[in-house]
Structures are given as C-alpha cells and as structure tokens.
Amino acid sequence: MAKFYGIGTGPGDSSLLTIKAVETLQNLDILYTPEAKKGGESLALSIVGKYLPDKLEIKSRHFPMSFNDGEKIVAWNKVADEIVADVKEGKNVGFVTLGDPMIYSTYVYIMERLIGSIDVETIPGISSFSNIASNQNFPLVMDKEPLIIIPCTIDEEKIDYALENYSSIVLMKVYKNFKEIVSKLEKNDLIDYAILVSNSSQDGEVVYNDLRDINLEDKISYFSTILVNKEIKKTVKVG
Amino acid sequence: MAKFYGIGTGPGDSSLLTIKAVETLQNLDILYTPEAKKGGESLALSIVGKYLPDKLEIKSRHFPMSFNDGEKIVAWNKVADEIVADVKEGKNVGFVTLGDPMIYSTYVYIMERLIGSIDVETIPGISSFSNIASNQNFPLVMDKEPLIIIPCTIDEEKIDYALENYSSIVLMKVYKNFKEIVSKLEKNDLIDYAILVSNSSQDGEVVYNDLRDINLEDKISYFSTILVNKEIKKTVKVG
Structure with a gap:
C-alpha cells in the first residue's frame, strides 16, 4: 500500500x-x-x-x-x-x-x-548536536546527568537557569546573543568545558576548542552550536 | 594510517x-x-x-x-x-x-x-529517544522550547523541576520509580501529553499512548522511556 x-x-x-x-x-x-x-x-x-x-x-x-x-x-x-x-x-x-x-x-x-x-x-x-559531539570526540552526557538542549532564542532567564544548574548543555542558535552567552559561560565557570562549532560538516566548518580564542566582535554563523560538559575534561580532537 | x-x-x-x-x-x-x-x-x-x-x-x-x-x-x-x-x-x-x-x-x-x-x-x-519519537510520530521538541533528557535515577527534586518547568521532556530509565513518575506527570497535567515505550525496536516492544492504561503494580522493563511534549497534541501512530 x-x-x-x-x-x-x-x-x-x-x-x-x-x-x-x-x-x-x-x-x-x-x-x-x-x-x-x-x-x-x-x-x-x-x-x-x-x-x-x-x-x-x-x-x-x-x-x-x-x-x-x-x-x-x-x-x-x-x-x-x-x-x-x-x-x-x-x-x-x-x-x-x-x-x-x-x-x-x-x-x-x-x-x-x-x-x-x-x-x-x-x-x-x-541530529546536528550528536554529529558535532562525535566529530569532536566530545561526550555530551554521562551517567546520571540530564542533558538539556537550548535554542538561545529563548528567554534569557531560562538560559541562566540551565547554565547554573546543569552540567551537560547544548546551546543552539547562539549567533544573535553570542557575546552574552560567552559572558554567561565565564560567569558560571563553564568556559573551560565548552566548545563551539559553526557550519558543522559543511563548507566553512569552524571549530573553537577554546571560546576565548574567538573575537567577540566578529559575527558568527547562524549555524553555530556550543557544547558544554562540566563533568568531563575537554578532550582534544585527534582524528 | x-x-x-x-x-x-x-x-x-x-x-x-x-x-x-x-x-x-x-x-x-x-x-x-x-x-x-x-x-x-x-x-x-x-x-x-x-x-x-x-x-x-x-x-x-x-x-x-x-x-x-x-x-x-x-x-x-x-x-x-x-x-x-x-x-x-x-x-x-x-x-x-x-x-x-x-x-x-x-x-x-x-x-x-x-x-x-x-x-x-x-x-x-x-539515539534511542530519537528512534522512539520517529516510530511514534511524536515530535520531541519544536521552535523555541528547550529539550531536556533525564535519567530517572537522578535526584527527585531535579525530576520535579523539569516536569514543572519544561514542555519537552525525555524520561529515561523509568523502571525503578515508575509509579512516582506517573503520579508526578498527573500532578503537572502532563499525563495527556506523554507516551511510554518499552524495549523500542526490539522483541517485546510495548507502546502506551495513554499512560493511564498501564497497571501501576506491574513491573516495567529496564529499557522504558517516557516522552512528554506539552506543546503538541498527541498524534496517533498511523503507519
């Protein structure tokens, strides 16, 4: 049929x-x-x-x-x-x-x-975040932790709550309020546990293993995602 | 190499x-x-x-x-x-x-x-939750909502917070505290927006489109997942 x-x-x-x-x-x-x-x-x-x-x-x-x-x-x-x-x-x-x-x-x-x-x-x-995580050998979530996926177009206080309370976080669509997001990551001591990938698996893919390396005045791509995992030390891509 | x-x-x-x-x-x-x-x-x-x-x-x-x-x-x-x-x-x-x-x-x-x-x-x-969602034609998350994935082995207050504050929720490993989870879903008016699937894509797969149909005294499988989406009306599987 x-x-x-x-x-x-x-x-x-x-x-x-x-x-x-x-x-x-x-x-x-x-x-x-x-x-x-x-x-x-x-x-x-x-x-x-x-x-x-x-x-x-x-x-x-x-x-x-x-x-x-x-x-x-x-x-x-x-x-x-x-x-x-x-x-x-x-x-x-x-x-x-x-x-x-x-x-x-x-x-x-x-x-x-x-x-x-x-x-x-x-x-x-x-999903795009699964692909980014595997490409970077970056564990999204382990054991008893929750995983929260957040489009950064939502209310700011919801982003704040997540960054304060969860260890495993996917931040999608970070292009608009990128500067604010980076400063929130710093405030919550998450910057060392975060990576950013733009245009994953496409022409113009960019990976930042250290978000401090990004010029905050530069525009970043609409297709940019930040992965955060406070429980697991950042592993360097070797592949 | x-x-x-x-x-x-x-x-x-x-x-x-x-x-x-x-x-x-x-x-x-x-x-x-x-x-x-x-x-x-x-x-x-x-x-x-x-x-x-x-x-x-x-x-x-x-x-x-x-x-x-x-x-x-x-x-x-x-x-x-x-x-x-x-x-x-x-x-x-x-x-x-x-x-x-x-x-x-x-x-x-x-x-x-x-x-x-x-x-x-x-x-x-x-991932198992993606597969369950597609199999049941059940949208996990749309638009500006966050999606939270929770192993139900975590602290009860974290489960409570999620059920009170998010619309799109995946509850994994619900076997141990299943009765409590169902009563939490009822308390938060989420029971009409939830489905349960055990042993997805394996022998013995069981799907409950209405969690009220489950005998709470029965043991449920270790591989049981509840999907909740308060934003989207439950769609019936036609496939």
Whole structure:
C-alpha cells in the first residue's frame, strides 16, 4: 500500500544517512523537498541526491521562513493536500528534512496534517548536536546527568537557569546573543568545558576548542552550536 | 594510517546504522565488542553482524556493570591498552556501542583512554529517544522550547523541576520509580501529553499512548522511556 515517508537526512554528510533512509528513498515515486527561498537549493535534497532512483519525480516546495503564521499555514496546508492526493493515487511519497525529523523540524507541521488521512512513517536522522559531539570526540552526557538542549532564542532567564544548574548543555542558535552567552559561560565557570562549532560538516566548518580564542566582535554563523560538559575534561580532537 | 573507530550502532534495528558506520565496519581488521555478562551476547554485535567483513577478528570484552569503580577502571584500562597495541601494529580497530556514542555510553571511558596515543574517530548513531519519537510520530521538541533528557535515577527534586518547568521532556530509565513518575506527570497535567515505550525496536516492544492504561503494580522493563511534549497534541501512530 502506498505510504508517506518523512525522512531525516542527518546533518549534512550523505554518509550519515541511515540504511533505512537510503532504502526508503530508492522505493519512492515522488519526493517533496523544502526550499527556504523560492527557486533556492534545498540542502536536504543535495544530501540525498546520490541515492535517488532515476524514475523519481521531485517536487520542490517553498516553505516561507516568515514570522507571519498565516502565510506558513497556507503553505503547509497546500503541500499536505498535494501529498495526500499523491498517496491516495497509489504513489509512495517522501519528504526530506535536515537532522532528525522530531527535533526542531518544520517536518512536524506537515506530518500533523497527514496523520489520519494516509499512512505516515517517520525515519529518524542523526541530529546536528550528536554529529558535532562525535566529530569532536566530545561526550555530551554521562551517567546520571540530564542533558538539556537550548535554542538561545529563548528567554534569557531560562538560559541562566540551565547554565547554573546543569552540567551537560547544548546551546543552539547562539549567533544573535553570542557575546552574552560567552559572558554567561565565564560567569558560571563553564568556559573551560565548552566548545563551539559553526557550519558543522559543511563548507566553512569552524571549530573553537577554546571560546576565548574567538573575537567577540566578529559575527558568527547562524549555524553555530556550543557544547558544554562540566563533568568531563575537554578532550582534544585527534582524528 | 591505522586508526581507531568508535561506532554508534543506533537503537537496535540494523537498518538504522548509517552508511558511514557500515563502510567503516567493512574496513576494519579488528572489532571490539562490549558484553555486560561474561560470555553473554552483545546486542551491539548482533546489530552490526550482517555488515561485518569475512576476515574480521572479533574481540569480545567483558565490561562489568558493577558499582565498584575500581573494577570498572581496571577493565577499561585493559581494553584500552589492547586497542592501542592493535592500532600501533597497523590494524584498523573498531568498537561498537548502542545508540549514540556521546550520549550515556560507556564508550566514552574507552575513548578518553585512547586519545593522545592513537587516532580516534567517533561515528554518531541514532539515539534511542530519537528512534522512539520517529516510530511514534511524536515530535520531541519544536521552535523555541528547550529539550531536556533525564535519567530517572537522578535526584527527585531535579525530576520535579523539569516536569514543572519544561514542555519537552525525555524520561529515561523509568523502571525503578515508575509509579512516582506517573503520579508526578498527573500532578503537572502532563499525563495527556506523554507516551511510554518499552524495549523500542526490539522483541517485546510495548507502546502506551495513554499512560493511564498501564497497571501501576506491574513491573516495567529496564529499557522504558517516557516522552512528554506539552506543546503538541498527541498524534496517533498511523503507519
């Protein structure tokens, strides 16, 4: 029976696709890909490119990054309707999404609109923070500690609480308030337990094993993540 | 040059290995596998079994689950010494570990002992909570929310704080204090936003979309995880 597959592509390197993702891609009739800009390239599509079957129909769809919720909802509804129609016509339909589909992914808004109408299977992917941690041989969390993942776009007091109370912390989207974050890390004696990675597994990857080496006046990339682990001494990448 | 590879196998299903993990396995000379009981089967080994090259030498090593740190340290040191010797002899050596190597994995204690002596490359894997979330079409976290992952073996007040203050929560190892956890979820009006999965992707997988359906007097499996997401209405698995 025809089905819809939401496929996590992982963080950027095609070899971090799972076997299941590749096998699923090879049995698709139609693949929907999200593009942030109209006519722009889809990073998710470039990751899966080499594993796509010849006969595949690719349907690029624009997902507005707008702050206007109404505009987004119209776009999601339209794509969801198209997908339902395709699956009901007997096509196996896929949708690719960066990282893991269940962690900070717009995919969820499509998925929610499909469940109940058609069969939906979601295939997990390697999340960006897992990839960064492994690449740097940086243990995210051990034993009895909690792990907290924080988009730095949240309220400042929530960031403060986390830095004061947890040992294992992933700080995502640190680009906007980077200076403030570094000063918070210093205040909480976490600076020696932190690393920063920008554009992980992509062109222009930058790694700072010591956040003190960064010029705080420089702009840092939108795709920048800080990992903190107070329990484990920083290990130097040897690889 | 010969190298050591720490390879995340993902949660249990061989098809959730990454392409990179499979390619790495196929180029190994020696694979170390952890066994919890002497002579016991390694789950990590069974996951990678079908992808191993014919000429591979498998070295099963016992990792004591003891609370005696001294005993563990002796075991880790011994395995690390063996691995260093093998790599220095020019062998490509691997070590397989369940889930993701940087998230609650004993692998880290081996890795720490190797860095500085030999080249170490870690390959990320799908974590158990990512897999559970995708399998159940259950969004872990969206937008500006933090995601907190908590082993329920930590202090009770830390569990309480998380349940009172976060919307997106993964509760791992809920077997011991399961009754208390369910009552905490009820107290915080989270019970309608929670699912429980035991033995995910293994024989004997059990899923509860409604935690009220569970007999609180029954023992639940050691490998039980509760996912909570207060922001997103529970979606029913249709797959």
